[in-house]
Amino acid sequence: MKQLLVILALLLSAGARAAVPSAPGLELVAGGNDAEWTPLFAALAGQGGVRSTFTENRWFSVKKTPVVLHGELRHSDERGLSLHYTEPEEQVMLVDAKGLMLRDAKGRTRSMAADPRAPRMDASLLPVLRFDLPALLKLFTLRAARDGDDWRLDFAPRTPELARHLSTLTVEGSGERVRRLEFRRSAKQRVEVLIEETQTGVTFTAEEEKRFFR
Amino acid sequence: MEPARQKWTARALLALGVALGLLWLSRLDYAAKISTDVLDLIPSAERSPELALARSMASERQARVALFALSGPDAERRGRAATVFADTLRADPAFAEVRPMGDTGPRDALGRQLFAQRFELLLPGWLAARKAEYAAAASAAPWPEWLAERTAADLEAFMAKPEAMAFQDLVPADPLLLLPGLVAQMPGFAETNGSAGDRALIWARTSAAPLSEAGQGPVIAVVERALTAARTVEPAAQLQWVSIGRFAAENRRRIEGEMSSLNVISLLAVLGVAALCLRRLWQTVHLAPVVLGALLGAWVGVTLCFDRVHVLVFVVGSLLGGVAIDYGFYLYLQPAVLAGEPYRSKVRRLIKPLLASALTTILGFSLLFFSELPLIRQLGLFVSCGLIAALASALLWFGQLDRPYTDTWAFARARLHGEHPAWRLGSRLLLLAGAVVALVGPWRLHWRDDIRELEALPAAARAEAQGVRALFGETARRTVYLTRGESPAAARAALGRFLGWHASQFTGAPVASLGLAVPTPAEWAAAAAERTMLGDFAPTLRVALERHGFDPGEFGSFYAEWAKWLAAPAGEYAAAVRALADSLQGPIALTMATEPGASWFVTVAEHAPGAEPPAELATIGLDQLQSLNRLFSRYRVSALWLSAIGLSLVGLSVFVLYGLRRGVRIFALPAGSCLFAFGVLGLAGQTLNLFHLLGAFLGVCLSHNYAIFTAENAARGDEPPPSIRLSALTTASSFGVLALSSIPVVAALGTMVALIVTTALVGVELEPMARRRAVRT
Numbered sequence: 001m002k003q004l005l006v007i008l009a010l011l012l013s014a015g016a017r018a019a020v021p022s023a024p025g026l027e028l029v030a031g032g033n034d035a036e037w038t039p040l041f042a043a044l045a046g047q048g049g050v051r052s053t054f055t056e057n058r059w060f061s062v063k064k065t066p067v068v069l070h071g072e073l074r075h076s077d078e079r080g081l082s083l084h085y086t087e088p089e090e091q092v093m094l095v096d097a098k099g100l101m102l103r104d105a106k107g108r109t110r111s112m113a114a115d116p117r118a119p120r121m122d123a124s125l126l127p128v129l130r131f132d133l134p135a136l137l138k139l140f141t142l143r144a145a146r147d148g149d150d151w152r153l154d155f156a157p158r159t160p161e162l163a164r165h166l167s168t169l170t171v172e173g174s175g176e177r178v179r180r181l182e183f184r185r186s187a188k189q190r191v192e193v194l195i196e197e198t199q200t201g202v203t204f205t206a207e208e209e210k211r212f213f214r
Numbered sequence: 215m216e217p218a219r220q221k222w223t224a225r226a227l228l229a230l231g232v233a234l235g236l237l238w239l240s241r242l243d244y245a246a247k248i249s250t251d252v253l254d255l256i257p258s259a260e261r262s263p264e265l266a267l268a269r270s271m272a273s274e275r276q277a278r279v280a281l282f283a284l285s286g287p288d289a290e291r292r293g294r295a296a297t298v299f300a301d302t303l304r305a306d307p308a309f310a311e312v313r314p315m316g317d318t319g320p321r322d323a324l325g326r327q328l329f330a331q332r333f334e335l336l337l338p339g340w341l342a343a344r345k346a347e348y349a350a351a352a353s354a355a356p357w358p359e360w361l362a363e364r365t366a367a368d369l370e371a372f373m374a375k376p377e378a379m380a381f382q383d384l385v386p387a388d389p390l391l392l393l394p395g396l397v398a399q400m401p402g403f404a405e406t407n408g409s410a411g412d413r414a415l416i417w418a419r420t421s422a423a424p425l426s427e428a429g430q431g432p433v434i435a436v437v438e439r440a441l442t443a444a445r446t447v448e449p450a451a452q453l454q455w456v457s458i459g460r461f462a463a464e465n466r467r468r469i470e471g472e473m474s475s476l477n478v479i480s481l482l483a484v485l486g487v488a489a490l491c492l493r494r495l496w497q498t499v500h501l502a503p504v505v506l507g508a509l510l511g512a513w514v515g516v517t518l519c520f521d522r523v524h525v526l527v528f529v530v531g532s533l534l535g536g537v538a539i540d541y542g543f544y545l546y547l548q549p550a551v552l553a554g555e556p557y558r559s560k561v562r563r564l565i566k567p568l569l570a571s572a573l574t575t576i577l578g579f580s581l582l583f584f585s586e587l588p589l590i591r592q593l594g595l596f597v598s599c600g601l602i603a604a605l606a607s608a609l610l611w612f613g614q615l616d617r618p619y620t621d622t623w624a625f626a627r628a629r630l631h632g633e634h635p636a637w638r639l640g641s642r643l644l645l646l647a648g649a650v651v652a653l654v655g656p657w658r659l660h661w662r663d664d665i666r667e668l669e670a671l672p673a674a675a676r677a678e679a680q681g682v683r684a685l686f687g688e689t690a691r692r693t694v695y696l697t698r699g700e701s702p703a704a705a706r707a708a709l710g711r712f713l714g715w716h717a718s719q720f721t722g723a724p725v726a727s728l729g730l731a732v733p734t735p736a737e738w739a740a741a742a743a744e745r746t747m748l749g750d751f752a753p754t755l756r757v758a759l760e761r762h763g764f765d766p767g768e769f770g771s772f773y774a775e776w777a778k779w780l781a782a783p784a785g786e787y788a789a790a791v792r793a794l795a796d797s798l799q800g801p802i803a804l805t806m807a808t809e810p811g812a813s814w815f816v817t818v819a820e821h822a823p824g825a826e827p828p829a830e831l832a833t834i835g836l837d838q839l840q841s842l843n844r845l846f847s848r849y850r851v852s853a854l855w856l857s858a859i860g861l862s863l864v865g866l867s868v869f870v871l872y873g874l875r876r877g878v879r880i881f882a883l884p885a886g887s888c889l890f891a892f893g894v895l896g897l898a899g900q901t902l903n904l905f906h907l908l909g910a911f912l913g914v915c916l917s918h919n920y921a922i923f924t925a926e927n928a929a930r931g932d933e934p935p936p937s938i939r940l941s942a943l944t945t946a947s948s949f950g951v952l953a954l955s956s957i958p959v960v961a962a963l964g965t966m967v968a969l970i971v972t973t974a975l976v977g978v979e980l981e982p983m984a985r986r987r988a989v990r991t
Binding site for chain 2: 085
């Protein structure tokens with residue numbers, strides 16, 4: 001029994017070490033306490049092209065249950081972020097330097113130009129996924145917490161324009177992998193993106209570039 | 215009349231004419247009288263209402279827009295410099311509105327207004343579409359229940375779309391998705407792009423009309439001041455900008471510059487030729503009053519008869535000097551037939567050819583009064599008045615001289631005689647070659663009219679304007695249409711018909727129009743009638759929303775507004791549309807208008823210009839350039855007819871005055887010269903325009919003078935008078951000056967006249983040599 005309790009305690013402690021921190025950490029100050037996070041940001045920033053599958057859960061104030069979407073995520077520093085929703089409806093949402101573009105299954109596109117003075121929630125994803133720490137610290141106050149390999153970054157917008165769209169953005173990961181993103185305006189208005197299988201250092205094919213970027 | 219009395223009478227009449235003319239000209243308000251606006255070349259009562267609308271729109275609204283692209287190497291400093299630049303413009307009363315292109319203010323204002331008017335403006339169209347689907351589905355469910363279920367299902371599907379995140383705050387008040395539905399119909403309509411590469415973009419609207427002085431000088435001054443202010447932040451800042459006012463000012467400056475320099479060079483050329491050929495140099499002074507009198511008469515005539523005269527008339531009309539001097543030469547160079555011949559006798563002897571040439575030319579130009587194009591009417595009057603004044607000035611001026619005769623140097627009178635067969639053969643071969651060119655060349659002519667050729671803008675200015683417009687989204691892959699109506703309802707009904715036509719012509723091409731935010735009159739009327747049938751819709755919708763996983767309690771604001779809409783009396787259509795139009799700001803404000811008699815909606819279609827909408831759709835492509843070019847081509851055809859009729863009258867009058875045989879010989883010279891000139895240009899592959907045609911008409915009238923003067927001398931068995939050679943040389947040199955103009959149409963006119971006159975002179979010189987019988991020297 002005692003042996004069993006020891007094993008259980010070890011398992012729990014191991015589990016506790018593997019758990020993502022449940023609360024935001026200390027605020028990162030450029031040139032202050034950011035040194036220990038610099039290697040992680042550098043590693044994440046240097047991943048090159050990323051291709052992942054994801055599940056997106058959307059909570060709306062008017063909806064009792066979340067809306068669940070599935071899809072593929074592609075990201076490159078040069079081409080931007082492309083979310084290819086496969087369920088429940090085929091759609092591509094592209095966020096790049098030019099702004100936002102939506103492309104439906106029939107290939108019809110709608111776009112909205114980038115608005116640098118009031119970046120929308122989707123546009124704020126770009127600097128986040130580039131993990132450009134100095135650029136991020138201009139847009140957000142950043143709190144970072146780590147537990148073993150697991151880590152958590154909480155971004156709070158510095159500008160009221162961005163805060164209007166996004167109260168907080170949380171990025172969670174393990175090692176050099178991003179596992180979860182959460183855009184949170186309130187408990188009833190949030191979006192959770194669970195990153196699943198991920199490939200890094202990907203070179204996108206010409207067909208992919210044509211279909212999922214612009 | 216005694217010679218002395220005759221001289222004083224002539225002097226008194228001249229002085230009176232000059233005094234009256236100068237008095238009239240001194241009282242004119244030149245800023246109001248003289249226009250540099252290209253649009254003033256179009257008749258104000260243009261018979262196509264769409265073009266009239268485009269004209270008024272260009273003058274009233276769109277013409278006030280100024281577009282700025284401020285560049286600088288450093289993004290942060292450039293942004294601040296753009297702010298300083300915009301603030302400086304905004305602080306000056308010359309600008310009514312200034313907005314950085316990234317400014318979401320106009321878009322947000324439009325969004326707020328549409329949200330406030332969503333039941334009034336968007337619901338009727340939504341209901342009409344649902345009603346059509348209900349009818350097509352032939353559902354057994356009652357209409358309110360079917361509608362509620364459809365609404366909830368649509369909302370559920372919408373929540374899985376990417377754009378749902380952007381509209382999540384709106385959805386509780388708009389579960390019918392009226393606003394998201396409108397946005398989906400208009401991709402990119404309110405798209406704003408604050409910068410392009412290393413340029414910050416700023417949109418502005420001037421307070422004054424761009425063709426008024428207040429819309430030019432003060433605007434340019436404040437822009438320069440704003441750039442200076444911007445450079446305190448970003449010293450490397452560079453500005454490119456475009457506004458009709460700026461280019462109108464530049465155009466005016468250049469045209470006025472051309473007018474001065476062309477007048478001076480033309481006058482110098484005329485006097486230079488005269489000075490070269492006349493024995494006594496100082497006697498050329500006696501030709502100046504004829505030219506000045508012609509110009510004075512022309513200015514007075516045209517400013518008396520027209521409220522507004524385009525500056526091009528004066529530029530082109532400055533060449534009147536070359537024509538007017540003909541009469542001076544003819545009178546001044548005709549020696550007395552007997553020693554001591556009185557001036558009155560000389561005039562009596564010469565008045566027939568003088569009047570014949572002047573009146574037939576005036577007759578021809580008078581036909582131009584019937585042109586639809588104000589410029590041509592003004593030019594016709596300018597030349598006619600100028601010729602009358604030239605003839606009167608010449609008769610009076612030489613009438614008050616003691617010796618109204620001068621002589622030329624021998625070389626000016628020297629003739630090559632055709633007694634030797636080789637000369638005759640050579641002359642005949644040359645005339646034959648000319649005839650071949652005249653008969654073959656004109657068939658190879660190409661005609662194209664481009665209104666831009668009326669401007670004096672350098673290529674760099676055009677390129678800058680084009681570049682800036684491209685930065686602001688103007689592209690050849692986009693077509694802009696304007697649909698008009700006497701009232702907002704008529705314009706919206708026409709827009710519906712146009713969109714139907716457009717969908718069939720340009721399948722799949724996205725269109726965006728703020729008119730889509732306005733119901734058609736039929737939808738408006740149907741929605742008013744629908745209220746009574748939708749009393750049960752709200753409770754039914756609650757149930758349907760619950761069924762689709764929604765929390766009905768979250769939609770309280772919608773139900774409150776819905777109840778208000780059901781209870782409110784139906785409003786007035788025009789007032790509702792006007793409320794939307796009045797709320798518009800910035801560039802979006804140029805997309806619709808609701809003025810009585812001139813209501814319109816702009817539609818932007820993502821395709822290159824193609825098929826033109828039929829007239830019954832009350833829609834035109836807003837490529838104004840293309841419209842104006844088409845219009846000018848139409849006027850060219852009209853001018854061609856008028857010229858043809860004018861020339862027929864000129865020919866007819868010659869036949870009446872000189873009989874058929876001599877008439878044919880006289881008329882052959884101008885007609886042959888004109889055909890030869892067209893032939894040369896045709897064989898050279900030149901593209902001709904309306905102004906080549908006008909030049910041809912002028913050239914024919916001038917060479918017609920030479921033919922008459924030659925015929926008069928030939929009747930007496932004399933050689934052609936030396937005045938013809940001098941006239942032709944002065945005219946060719948003065949019109950040759952015009953051919954150097956930087957205004958393409960002026961250059962076209964100059965080239966054509968110089969070519970015809972030179973050809974006519976060569977014809978006059980060769981014709982005696984080609985004849986078998988030598989003429990008496």
